[in-house]
Amino acid sequence: MSLDYDLVIIGDTLEASYAALKAVKLKARVALVLGKTETNTYTEIDRFTFNYLTCFDKNWQNLTQWELNNDFVTHLNSYQIKTWTTQVKQDIKEYYSPAILAAAGIDIIMESGEFCRLPQLGFVIKNRTLRSRNYLLAMGSISSIPKIQGLSEVGYLTLETLDLEKLLNDLIIVSQTPIGIELAQSLNQIGKKVTLVVEDSSILPQEDADAIQLIQAQLEAEGIKLLVNCPISQVRKIENKKWLQAGNEALETDEIIFITKPSPNIQGLNLDGVKVQVQPHQIIVNDKLQTTNPQIYACGSIIGGYSLSNLAKYEANIAVKNAIFSPIFQVNYHPLPWHIFTQPILSRVGLTETQARQSYGDDIIVIKQNYKTLAKAQILDETTGFCKIITRRNGIMLGGHIIGNNSDELINIIALAIKNNIKIQQFSQLFPSYTTISEILFQISENWQDKKFQENKSLNNWLETLLFWRRKWN
Template sequence: MTIDYDVVIIGGSLAAYYAALAATQLRATVALVEPKVDYGFTNHHALTEIGKLAQKLNDAPSFGIHATHTDTSEECHISMAWQEAMLYAQCVASNLQEQHSPAILAASGVDIIVGNGQFQSSPQLTFAVNNRILRARSYLLASGSRPEIPDIEGLQATGYLTLSNIWQSFQRGILPKNWVVIGGIPQSIEIAQTLARFGCSVTLVVKHPYLLRNIDPDIAILLQAQLEVEGVRVFTERPVTQVRLIDDKKWIQAGDKAIETDEILVATGQQPNIESLNLAKVGVKWHQRSLVVNDKLQTTNHRIYACGDVIGGYDFANIANYEAKIALNNALFFPRLRVDYRFVPWAMFSVPMVAQMGLTEAQAKQQFSRDEVLVLRQYFKTVAAAQLRNETTGMCKLIVLNNGEILGASIFGAEAEELINLIALAMSQKTKVKDLANLSFVYPSFSEILEQTAREWGKQRLNSNIALQEFLEGFFHFRRNWNL
């Protein structure tokens, strides 16, 4: 069989673009097949940034975003400033789209093919699209995902929005006044907070005990408190059982609560875009929300790799790109690289931000003896930069072993996305927590929180070592009484 490409990448996701560009830089021949050009990923972040802008400019009427309510309308009419903010977001999204445009990839040597295709197994493994047969040594699935709609009685008949179409709804210029956001994923929390910052009444309904399943409970409590301070009603452990339309009003039954609302946003999770790819015919298995892959990111057909939210997990671009890097190298060369998520951070763009990596306190105490694990905490109110910027809400939490090895970190506070990157570097290079404590960060800066938290390791070690305390006390007593 004649090989047309070294790798064929299927999907229009950011991870697919990242992998295609990386393949050309390695001088590989690559085709990118995308069913349609979709840049929805830029709109969500632009929207959350508008929410931050709304909050920061709240005390500046000449440049702020204002919501006015009338007794005769149940809609939140957004002022001219909202329209200007939307224009700003559209410009940002347009700039980001340009950076990831098919033209840029094509100029780099990527063969861009727009269309829907599917795998064929006979006589050899190929991918058919637009009456073309693409032959490659290996294939990479990065087709992304779409919102998963839960089976809730009355939901389809009542109507709802999802993360994929809420942006188009906002562009109409009028926001509904009352919202119910269903789902405990990062994007649902970000959207709920953003809507509240534009003056809407928002209820966030989560079926789990905490806002996110994988978040540190200490951080989850602080985050929920912050949302409630900003006006978001949060109901945890309240599965939605039914939705009804009564007198042109939407009603949600969440546990024992009946909630009236103007609009419903469903953001409970994602499901992979794989239905039309004929995967079963080529021996690729999937389970519920994700493809089945090994730690080399090979599917059950070892010539087909996968990355991004098509293999499950939260929809984070940096994690998808990390997986794309591993999968692409394995696909182009020898499959020897394995994913290791211990050193890959993630961040949620709430305000303040949440960032986490490695093991949580509970996970560490499950894997190691409780006596081996130390939990180090420090609060942002002790940081000079936080005081200067009036962003004192937050906490830094490090999970370490007695020997100083860093197992994980959870940060809730300003600049958390940058701080977690420093922890990621330290963990990947096996830097001990005492080395963080010995660094001299720029003052004032938010990095000071890492130094302060790391110093807690020495304090806890000393407090638990009675013999060392007695030695130090005796040593300094001797020095004080030593006749110089």
């Protein structure tokens, strides 16, 4: 039996559209199954826009302290945030609209469906069965709510039901993801009273210890009540107030927002019937992004990890090449940068200091430079933050962590250097503009070389002796 397609992609997400365009550029025949309904999620666009607008508003308020144009002082409100975000999302979505995708040669299917296994693997929609060599799952994730006594009766909000305009003033955010930290800071900035409850022992257990310490201090300095390692045992409603038992503390609030680890949005796909193994928070894949059914691939947030578009696109790129040609390409997340929209923004690539010491022992050098040494940071009054680079003793970079102004841009330079095995010594040849954030890379490179020089006792003694005799000869 002949096949209809080289690849069928299921999902109405950015990574699904990107994968479809990538596949047709490789001359594949592709179908993109969008489904009937669009899920209303708190996307990366929402996160960045909220972060950007609240940062801008905070900087503007700082300026008014100098009595500059006091008549024009405004305060950000939820309506402005929602209006701006909606417009941005509409503009961006036009680049991946069904019309654009169809014009590129992709068969767009606005139907929901499910997998069937017999007589051979296929994806069944209303009027036909789509037959393909391989399939790609890229549906994104949805909120998963733990079973907590009284929660369903009291009610709560998730990222899908969050409406900034209708939020009350007193909020509790229960979070196990970076999105909860981002949201807590942004809501606090627009005047909400926020308590952030983290059930884990750390607010960001996978990140650098110095970065976690700084972000936690920043949250508390901004007036956010932070409770760490506080599992939720029950929720009750007393006299129009919601009560939440977090560890040993009973907390009163107007509204509870749950931002826990999401679950794959796979309802109705019959993945069990085609032997695709699914865990509570991820679809199981190998390093070639094949599920436990080798004809079905998966990418994006449905396979776990942070919900970031650049990671999802990278996975989509690997999955498409493997699905169309042969499964020979493997994922390697080591040189990929990512960031968390905290204030200031936390960006990272490669290994943390702890991971590097576990793998390389004493064969590492760690250099940390604070933002306050930068002219631009002083000018903008954004001196909170640092850049930390972890290298081997030969200069090969293993990881980079930046928290501060423009860190989400600066981390890309470090990621490119790691990917191309550029040693940290070479940053000292950069000589960036004086009033730029990238100057910190030059400083770190100089500090690294100073450290190596001081450790080389033989070279120090030789230079001292050489210069001594040169002075004598003159």
